[in-house]
Amino acid sequence: MPITGLPRRQWLGSSVALGALGLLGACAGPARRTGLATDVPPLIAARADRISRITVCLRPFRAAGPRIETETLASKTVVHHYGHGGSGWSLSWGSAAAALDRAPPVQGIRVGVIGCGAIGLTTALVAQERGAIVTIHAAAPVSQARSARASGSWTPSSRIAKASDVTPAFAAQWETMARTSFARYQGMLGLPGMPIEWDRFYGLTARDAPPPAPDPIGFAELDNRIADMEPQGDRFETGDTALPYTRVHTKPNLIFNVASYGDYLLRLFLERGGRLEIRSFSHPSQLAGLPDPILFNCTGYGARALWGDTSIVPIRGQIAWLIPQPDALCSLYYRDIYVVSRRDGIVVQWLGHDMAQGYGRTDETADPAEARHAVEVLQSLYRGMGYAARDA
Ligand SMILES: Cc1cc2nc3c(=O)[nH]c(=O)nc-3n(C[C@H](O)[C@H](O)[C@H](O)COP(=O)(O)OP(=O)(O)OC[C@H]3O[C@@H](n4cnc5c(N)ncnc54)[C@H](O)[C@@H]3O)c2cc1C
Known part of the structure; x- marks a missing residue:
């Protein structure tokens, strides 16, 4: 599994081809969007000047x-x-x-x-x-x-x-x-301050994504034991050659603020x-x-x-925090970055292309270049979707 344990293999694996599901209304955003409203991640203003802090943690x-x-x-x-x-x-x-x-x-x-x-x-x-x-x-x-x-x-x-x-x-x-x-x-859902809530996750397979790398560490995969407990969501091909991603896995995602x-x-x-x-x-x-x-x-x-x-x-992990956007609560995976847009900040993390990222590293110093890279990848997603530079 990639970093946070999100089942990347699941969304890169077999997909249910639902095909193009029709266009959104013209006023709903970029004309090139395809699919149902819940098939498209909401817009996150992914700009380096919105990074409010960078944190590092050792798992x-x-x-x-x-x-x-x-x-x-x-x-x-x-x-x-x-x-x-x-x-x-x-x-x-x-x-x-x-x-x-x-x-x-x-x-x-x-x-x-x-x-x-x-x-x-x-x-x-x-x-x-x-x-x-x-x-x-x-x-x-x-x-x-x-x-x-x-x-x-x-x-x-x-x-x-x-x-x-x-x-x-x-x-x-x-x-x-x-x-x-x-x-x-x-x-614990619905408590004041929403400490726990469900958002929507989007696993987006980039158009020219390299195949998933083998996991050199050999982490255990246990999720199938609880597959009955969690919503599995939908997987489909976008069928839209204008989008920067070809496949989507979307599902409800439990998050902690x-x-x-x-x-x-x-x-x-x-x-x-x-x-x-x-x-x-x-x-x-x-x-x-x-x-x-x-x-x-x-x-x-x-x-x-x-x-x-x-x-x-120790397994080092770094987060670039973007200013929160209550209008864009969601989580997503795209090109080796994982994003959780929470009420208390937008987490943007670069995972590296294989599971060895950060393994054995004790360094808890922030790396601003890594943070910028992660945010730029997110920005490239929205630019690729047709959003203007002033929006993303
Ligand atoms: C980038 C990143 C993303 C993550 N994302 C997720 C996620 O999405 N979901 C998830 O479930 N997990 C996630 N994790 C993992 C999760 O953060 C850890 O598993 C968890 O924080 C471990 O909690 P802990 O209480 O054991 O340790 P800590 O949070 O480190 O707490 C240890 C406590 O012990 C105290 N302590 C330590 N040593 C001493 C000492 N010598 N004397 C006195 N007090 C001491 C500390 O002060 C602290 O209070 C992530 C980790 C990283 C790095």
Whole structure:
């Protein structure tokens, strides 16, 4: 799968040829558009001067999948819960339930959660639901954690493991985590600030696109296990030689407006009586001084340094953020770029042509040239669709 776990192979694969579906009305946009209104991505003003910031994040990848296991440290039980690759937001609720299942019963017990990203927050909330008294100890709250620099879409199998290391037990556990999380998200639709919502995804196959490159890393592909749960959408040939793309895969796409979603989770945790303490740990022995007998280690990529876990491989990912456009909420893939036009900003990411992009890179410095390239590719899509230079 390409970066975010979006099933590129699915939209590059067999397509249902629906043919040209008629022209839109003349006032609806460029005359060269073809198809139903929902077959055409809305216009995003893709210009380099609309880049408001560039962020970089390291996905905490483990070939065997996330580490969810228990260890004894002095008199404490430590439940390790990290290594969710490119799927941390998507799998968080189900993964948190799996981590709690491995811990001793927490009803009425003081629990410490180390980390306040997607995984730490959901672990803390599930622990509260099971009756624990929870304190989060973290170097940074969610708004400053790496989780805040994610694309924010439902990608439960993105860089979650290597195919060669996936056991039947892990595949089954992954499916349970994905189904549990998906169900939780359906219960969070329509909240103030729209932390979770459905948008429309457009997978556009460029006219002269090279064939998909083989995946040199060998990431696991597990999505077919949950194919019954998700809307699969439509695939069709545009039949319009004027368009810069020949095939379209369009479907509803579950997205996370990470700014409001992270804020919602943290508020919920505090409202339930949770405490947040900002502090950094440089060695596991420092955890022994915490008052909580049960600890959850949800430090993400930070676990590599804190616990000396060299099984965590960083996978660098950079986002060029364009100014939000509430009139153009959608997500799309085109020529190795992935875009999520969210309420809190438009994510534009260059994925590279194969799955090795960013693998093993620890560099979290922004690369403005890469950001500009990604935005220019998006701009070329809209120019190719006939939009004027002043629009895109
Ligand atoms: C470009 C990009 C796009 C992505 N897009 C998506 C997506 O669309 N959907 C999706 O599901 N996933 C996506 N991901 C993956 C997702 O962001 C991660 O899987 C997720 O953020 C991991 O969350 P975490 O809570 O484990 O780690 P983090 O967010 O890194 O949180 C770790 C927490 O632990 C704390 N911590 C770490 N070390 C210490 C220490 N020594 N002492 C004290 N505190 C410490 C930190 O301060 C932080 O609070 C993306 C990743 C990248 C890079």
